[in-house]
Amino acid sequence: MADPQGIDDSQTLRRSDPDRYLSTLYAPQAVRADLTALYLFNAEIASIRDRIREPLPGEVRIQWWRDMLAGGKPAAGGYPLAEALLDAIQRHNLPLDAFDRYLEARIFDLYDDPMPSRADLEGYCGETASAVIQLAALMLEPEAAPAFASAAGHAGCAQVIAGLVRLMPLHRARGQCYVPADILAAAGASRDDIAGTGESEAARRALAAFIELGREHAARFAEAAKGMPVSLRPAFLPASLAFPYLKRAAAAGAQPLRRVVDISPLRRHWTMLRFAARGWG
Structure with a gap:
């Protein structure tokens, strides 16, 4: 799984979350890309606090993900990770409310x-x-x-x-x-x-x-x-x-x-x- 610039998502995960990256090597090849999308999403949200100085921009970023997940594929256009995550959600029929609760809980990290x-x-x-x-x-x-x-x-x-x-x-x-x-x-x-x-x-x-x-x-x-x-x-x-x-x-x-x-x-x-x-x- 790679984005339009040819960046290997597995290597991105290896840098951002080496433990979860290592675990994907034990998963069937057919599921690795979807697991990688899930774990990169987790790494993206977990790192928001590191990239902001005030909580409000972090809340805006989290709200973007909530709106994108609720809106589906068109709302994710141009963002490879969001598109890959939505594909994984649809392919495996994953519950969207679990992602919403996840994002709500992550607001705590901003404060x-x-x-x-x-x-x-x-x-x-x-x-x-x-x-x-x-x-x-x-x-x-x-x-x-x-x-x-x-x-x-x-x-x-x-x-x-x-x-x-x-x-x-x-x-x-x-x-x-x-x-x-x-x-x-x-x-x-x-x-x-x-x-x-x-x-x-x-x-x-x-x-x-x-x-x-x-x-x-x-x-x-x-x-x-x-x-x-x-x-x-x-x-x-x-x-x-x-x-x-x-x-x-x-x-x-x-x-x-x-x-x-x-x-x-x-x-x-x-x-x-x-x-x-x-x-x-």
């Missing part, structure tokens, strides 16, 4: 408002990463996908929390705090402990509790994914990296507060290969 509670965070994860997993699963095996909706829910939460931990230095620089207020309160921390530049003991406790929440969802994901057919596994492979990401972050102590804690490319490849071959259990 510095605190995450009110664990339930609010899990709702955000459900409408974003979990929804992307479920949509990918519908592309791969529509008959089997609904049976693993719970696995998608927990996988999305684990994936988002792992991503938020990895991006915590960036969010702190912006003054953002995704750690829910009830977790902060239980740790004796405030929003400023996370959104600021210090490394108080309260901030470390809150970070540890946040990581543990991610690991809890990762464990529940693995339990809910037992018996998953091979055909569905590629949709869940990006979330499989939450396991090593969170383990590494837990072992790093307070380091995620000040720098990105990562795993090696080899570890990423090996993790996906293992789960693609054996599944979860």
Whole structure:
């Protein structure tokens, strides 16, 4: 799949979201272009905050996508990614309301408002990463996908929390705090402990509790994914990296507060290969 200028969308995805790009290599060739369109859409929306200085232009951009999806192909004319996404939606009969809820949830990223509670965070994860997993699963095996909706829910939460931990230095620089207020309160921390530049003991406790929440969802994901057919596994492979990401972050102590804690490319490849071959259990 390429745009009129001949840019390879798979390579664009490889640069913007290497984990999801890697997962597409385990999917059937016939579905890879549609998965790539879905994942590029996700990368496009997720990166809006990086390209704006004020929230309003970001809201305008999100509204453009909502209007385009509601309007169909003519509204997407001249924008290859939008056209490719609409083609994928139509080909796989994907629910448009899932995209609308996704875009609504992403408005939160444009502001510095605190995450009110664990339930609010899990709702955000459900409408974003979990929804992307479920949509990918519908592309791969529509008959089997609904049976693993719970696995998608927990996988999305684990994936988002792992991503938020990895991006915590960036969010702190912006003054953002995704750690829910009830977790902060239980740790004796405030929003400023996370959104600021210090490394108080309260901030470390809150970070540890946040990581543990991610690991809890990762464990529940693995339990809910037992018996998953091979055909569905590629949709869940990006979330499989939450396991090593969170383990590494837990072992790093307070380091995620000040720098990105990562795993090696080899570890990423090996993790996906293992789960693609054996599944979860």
